[in-house]
Structures are given as C-alpha cells and as structure tokens.
Amino acid sequence: MTLSIIIALAVGLVFFLILLAVWYFFAVPAKRKALQEEARMIADRESEVLKQKKLLEIKEKFLSKKAELEKEVQQRNQQIQHAENRIKQRELTLNQRQDELNRKKQENESLRQRLETQESLLQKKEEEIDMRQADLIEQERSKLEELSGLSAEQAREKLIESMTDEAKTSAQAYINEIMDDAKLTANKEAKRIIIQTIQRVATETAVENSVTVFHIENDEVKGRIIGREGRNIRALEAATGVEIVVDDTPEAIVISAFDPVRREICRLALHQLVADGRIHPARIEEVVAKVKHQVEEEIIETGKRTTIDLGIHGLHPELIRIVGKMKYRSSYGQNLLQHARETANLCAVMASELGLNPKKAKRAGLLHDIGKVPDEEPEMPHALYGAKLAERFKEKADICNAIGAHHDEMEMTSLLAPIVQVCDAISGARPGARREIVEAYIKRLKDLENIAMSYPGVVKTYAIQAGRELRVIVGADKIDDEQTEKLSGEIATKIQNEMTYPGQVKITVIRETRSVSYAK
Numbered sequence: 445m446t447l448s449i450i451i452a453l454a455v456g457l458v459f460f461l462i463l464l465a466v467w468y469f470f471a472v473p474a475k476r477k478a479l480q481e482e483a484r485m486i487a488d489r490e491s492e493v494l495k496q497k498k499l500l501e502i503k504e505k506f507l508s509k510k511a512e513l514e515k516e517v518q519q520r521n522q523q524i525q526h527a528e529n530r531i532k533q534r535e536l537t538l539n540q541r542q543d544e545l546n547r548k549k550q551e552n553e554s555l556r557q558r559l560e561t562q563e564s565l566l567q568k569k570e571e572e573i574d575m576r577q578a579d580l581i582e583q584e585r586s587k588l589e590e591l592s593g594l595s596a597e598q599a600r601e602k603l604i605e606s607m608t609d610e611a612k613t614s615a616q617a618y619i620n621e622i623m624d625d626a627k628l629t630a631n632k633e634a635k636r637i638i639i640q641t642i643q644r645v646a647t648e649t650a651v652e653n654s655v656t657v658f659h660i661e662n663d664e665v666k667g668r669i670i671g672r673e674g675r676n677i678r679a680l681e682a683a684t685g686v687e688i689v690v691d692d693t694p695e696a697i698v699i700s701a702f703d704p705v706r707r708e709i710c711r712l713a714l715h716q717l718v719a720d721g722r723i724h725p726a727r728i729e730e731v732v733a734k735v736k737h738q739v740e741e742e743i744i745e746t747g748k749r750t751t752i753d754l755g756i757h758g759l760h761p762e763l764i765r766i767v768g769k770m771k772y773r774s775s776y777g778q779n780l781l782q783h784a785r786e787t788a789n790l791c792a793v794m795a796s797e798l799g800l801n802p803k804k805a806k807r808a809g810l811l812h813d814i815g816k817v818p819d820e821e822p823e824m825p826h827a828l829y830g831a832k833l834a835e836r837f838k839e840k841a842d843i844c845n846a847i848g849a850h851h852d853e854m855e856m857t858s859l860l861a862p863i864v865q866v867c868d869a870i871s872g873a874r875p876g877a878r879r880e881i882v883e884a885y886i887k888r889l890k891d892l893e894n895i896a897m898s899y900p901g902v903v904k905t906y907a908i909q910a911g912r913e914l915r916v917i918v919g920a921d922k923i924d925d926e927q928t929e930k931l932s933g934e935i936a937t938k939i940q941n942e943m944t945y946p947g948q949v950k951i952t953v954i955r956e957t958r959s960v961s962y963a964k
Contacts, residue, residue, distance in 0.1 A: 656699040656707045658714050666690050666697065668723050669714070679725035683732040684710040704772035705743075709735050743768035750781065754788055756807050760837035767810065769817045780817070783871050784810050790867035791860075800859055808846040808860050809867055811839070815847075827851045891943060896935050896951075901927070913950040914939075920957040928955045 660666065670677045670690060677688055686701035688710070697714070701707045712735045717723050720731075744761075747768030751759055759767075770781035791809035792802040815822070815830030822829040831848030842858035849861040850868050889907040892914050896905040901922035906915040916935065918928060932953040939949055 656711050658697045658699055658711055660695050660697060660718065662695065665718055669697065669718075671723065671725075675725055676723050676728060679728045680710065680713070680732070683729055684713065686710045704774065705739065705769070708772060709739055712738070743771070746771050746781070750785065750810070754785065754806055754810060755803070756788075756810060763811065763814065763834070763837050763839075766814045766817055766833070770813070773817050778872065780813060784813055786871045787812060787864070787867045790870055791863050794863050794867060795860075798859075798863070800863070804840075804843065805860055805863055807839075808843045808864050811843065812847050812850050812864050812868060825851065825853050827853050888943070892939065892949065895938055895942065899931060899935065901931070911949065913952065916951065916953045918953060918955050920955055923955060925955065928953050 668676070669680075669688075671679075677690070681688055685703070685706045686699050689698040689700055699707050699710050699714075701710075709732065713728070713732045716731050716735065717728065720727075744765050745768065747764035747766070750767055751757070751764060767781070767784070770784055771779070773780040788806045788809035791805035795802045795805035811830065811834055813826065813830065814833055815826030815828070818829060818833075824832075827848050827850055831844045831854065834844045834847050842860050845854065845857045846860040846864040848854035849856045850865040852865075856862060856865075889911050892907045892911060893905040896902055896914060896916045901918045902916055903919050904917040906917075907913075908915060914935070916931070918931065923931065932951045935953075936949075936951045939951070
C-alpha cells in the first residue's frame with residue numbers, strides 16, 4: 445500500500461515536472477520577448493527626449509549667437525556711421541581749403557601779372573637810362589680827348605701803368621709791414637696757439653700709488669689667505685710677483701708692487717679666491733693663471749677701444765697691446781694711458797691750428813711714450829726705445845722721429861716732433877696732472893681767493909678750473925667800469941709776486957647790477 449502510494453506520488457511528481465517544463469518552455473520566452481519590447485520602447489522614448497533636449501540647447505545657443513552677432517553688427521554699423529561722418533567732415537574741410545587755395549592762386553596770378561607789367565616798364569626805363577648814360581659818357585670822352593690831346597686807348601694805357609706802379613709800391617710797403625709785425629708778434633702768436641690748444645682739450649686728473657688696498661669682509665679671511673704656516677700667501681706672492689702685507693689694519697690687506705699689472709692680477713685673484721672660498725696653493729696657481737689671461741685680454745681690448753675713440757686706424761696689433769698696457773703704468777703719479785690720450789688730443793688741435801695733418805699728429809702723440817712699457821728692460825732712454833719699436837712695427841719715418849725726439853735725444857727732422865714735445869710738456873705740467881699734496885692744492889686755492897678778497901669793493905671770489913681761473917665779483921655801487929679793469933690787473937700782479945703755481949691764472953672781474961621786483 446505504501447509502495448503504491450509512493451509510486452503514485454512519484455508518477456504525479458514526474459507528471460507535474462513535465463507540465464512545469466512545458467509551461468516554462470512556452471511561457472517564459474513570450475514573457476521575455478514582451479519585456480524586451482517594453483525596454484526597447486522605453487529606450488526609444490528616452491532617446492527622443494534626449495534628442496529634444498539637445499535640439500533645445502542648440503536652439504538656445506543659436507539664439508544667443510544670433511543676438512551677439514546682431515549686437516556686433518549694430519556696433520560696427522555705428523562705427524561705420526561715425527567714420528562716414530568724419531570723412532564727410534574732412535571732405536568739407538578739404539573743399540573749403542581747396543576753395544581758399546584757388547582764391548589765393550587767383551590773387552597770386554593777378555599779382556604776378558601786375559609785377560610782370562611793372563618789370564617790363566622798369567626794363568624799358570633802364571634801357572632808356574643806359575642809352576642816355578652811354579651818350580653822356582661818349583660826349584664826356586670826346587671832350588676829355590679834345591682837352592688832353594690823347595686818345596682813349598692811350599689814356600687807358602697811361603692809367604694802367606701808373607696804377608701798376610702804385611700797387612707795387614703799396615704791396616712792397618705792406619709786405620714790409622707784415623714782416624715787421626710778424627717778427628714782433630711771433631712769440632705772442634705761439635703762446636696764443638698753445639693756450640688755445642690747452643683750453644680746447646678736456647683734462648682729467650689721475651693719481652696712482654705703488655700699493656693697492658684689498659678690502660675684506662672680516663679678519664677671519666686673513667687667516668685663510670695666510671694659510672697654514674704661510675703656505676697660501678707665499679704661493680700667491682710667488683705666482684703674482686708682489687708683496688702682500690697683512691698687518692693689524694682692520695678688514696684690509698695691502699698689495700705692494702711697482703708694477704701695476706702685477707698688483708691688478710693679485711687683486712683680481714684675491715677677489716676670486718675669497719669669493720670662491722677654496723684657498724690653497726694649487727687653486728691659487730690656477731686662479732692666477734686664469735686672471736693673467738683675463739688681464740691680457742683686457743689690455744688688448746683697452747688698446748683697441750683707445751684707438752677707436754681717438755680715430756686712429758691701421759696700428760700694428762703689438763702696438764695696440766702696448767697702448768692698452770699703458771693703462772696699468774704711471775709716470776710721477778700720472779696715468780700713462782690718460783697722458784698719452786691727452787697728448788694725442790693736444791697734438792691734433794695744435795696741428796690743426798698750424799695747418800698740419802691732425803691725424804698724423806694725434807698718432808704720434810698717442811705713441812710717444814710706448815718706450816715706457818717694454819716687455820723687457822732696454823738699455824736706452826724710453827724715447828729712443830719707443831722710436832725703435834715704432835720703426836719695427838712699420839710706422840712712418842716722421843712719426844718715429846717725433847717719438848724719439850720728444851726729449852731732445854734725437855735730432856728733429858719733421859714738424860711733428862716739436863708739436864709732440866710741446867704737447868707732452870703741456871700734459872705733464874697742467875694742474876692736477878702729476879701728484880700733488882691735497883693740502884697744498886687746497887691752500888693754493890684759498891690763497892687765491894684771499895688775495896682777491898683783500899681789495900675793497902670785492903663781494904665774492906671763486907677759484908675754479910683747478911686754480912687756473914679766479915672769478916671776482918664786485919659791487920656795482922662800489923666800483924665803476926674803469927676801476928674794474930684796474931682791479932683785475934692789480935690782482936694779477938699781486939698773484940704773480942706772492943704765489944707759486946703751474947701754468948697761468950686767469951682773473952675775471954664781474955660787475956653787474958640787478959634789479960628785483962615782485963608782481964603780486
């Protein structure tokens with residue numbers, strides 16, 4: 445019984461499962477298809493909505509762009525309208541100007557016609573006057589021929605002969621007068637040319653010593669420069685050929701040498717070593733070698749720049765290097781390159797005053813002291829050695845002679861030689877050129893002012909141009925014009941008798957009357 449029930453239940457279960465499988469096989473695909481159809485419709489609706497949204501956005505953008513374009517078109521139309529208005533205004537102005545020009549042209553034309561008519565009338569009158577004058581001259585000549593018994597040709601010849609004799613006599617007298625005047629004024633004229641040459645050249649003062657002070661930030665750097673057991677300072681002295689003095693002077697080291705090039709090399713090397721911080725013998729030798737190369741390039745560049753500034757061309761490269769080397773030399777405290785440039789300018793001005801070639805004079809003035817900066821020590825004076833160097837580097841004979849003769853150690857064979865000699869003396873003797881104690885210089889200026897102030901009627905005094913000119917201002921109510929001229933001569937005489945000074949001192953006495961009022 446139980447078995448049959450179980451079998452029946454099993455058969456029923458199997459039958460149920462078969463029915464369930466048949467239902468699933470037919471019902472589920474239909475339902476799935478319906479769901480897919482519904483999903484497709486939903487997707488279509490969403491895409492349609494999105495499409496409409498995009499169309500709306502595009503439409504809005506189009507409308508905004510359209511509004512912007514309309515606004516821009518409106519602005520451009522306004523600008524075009526303004527431009528058209530301006531053009532119309534200009535056309536109106538031009539038309540008015542054209543009418544004015546036409547009116548003036550007509551007036552000028554009528555004026556020209558009147559002038560031509562008057563000119564023709566004047567020409568006719570001049571012809572009539574010329575004819576009358578010719579008739580009168582002919583009548584006078586015939587009368588003179590009748591009175592003198594000579595023809596016009598014979599009278600002309602006698603007149604020319606008498607005028608020639610008179611002209612010869614006058615010319616000879618004039619020549620004698622010029623010769624006598626030249627003999628009397630030659631010395632004065634030479635002084636005038638020299639003084640004018642000096643006044644036309646701007647000068648500078650340049651004073652150098654045989655020591656250079658190297659400043660440091662603190663005294664700790666001194667110990668690093670000296671090094672252990674003095675190795676660094678000995679290496680630096682051996683590499684540069686100078687003497688380095690490290691004493692109790694705060695924040696300073698003294699570099700001593702008579703060769704300015706060596707001092708400059710040592711100063712630049714110390715500057716690089718202290719800035720770098722690595723100070724030892726190997727590094728010192730490396731830096732000194734690099735600085736020597738830099739200084740050599742600077743010397744050549746200075747020589748080139750000097751020749752360009754002075755307008756001197758065609759110098760041998762070795763002469764250019766020697767000229768640049770002058771920057772680091774001095775003579776009695778005067779920088780040699782500055783002295784050479786000043787002498788060159790003086791020579792050019794003086795040669796122009798004398799009618800000579802200023803370019804050749806400037807060239808000789810620049811090179812006159814090249815014998816003072818030799819690479820080796822010569823056994824001859826610097827002037828002769830400079831002439832030898834110039835001849836070696838293909839300079840012309842007159843320039844070589846001017847270089848060698850500027851200290852009278854060679855016979856002068858050209859006119860350039862005395863010019864170079866004089867200009868060299870002028871450059872070396874001017875106030876401030878050579879070393880002078882500052883206190884003595886200031887005292888001389890004060891003495892000049894005090895001498896002028898000692899005279900009655902003097903209000904103020906000013907010593908200017910390094911003591912070469914003294915300006916004296918006097919009261920207009922105390923001194924008249926005649927006394928002003930007398931005062932300048934008296935001051936000049938007193939300065940000559942009581943003071944010692946280089947060159948000459950110009951005394952200018954100024955007398956003026958000032959009237960001041962105020963408009964309120």
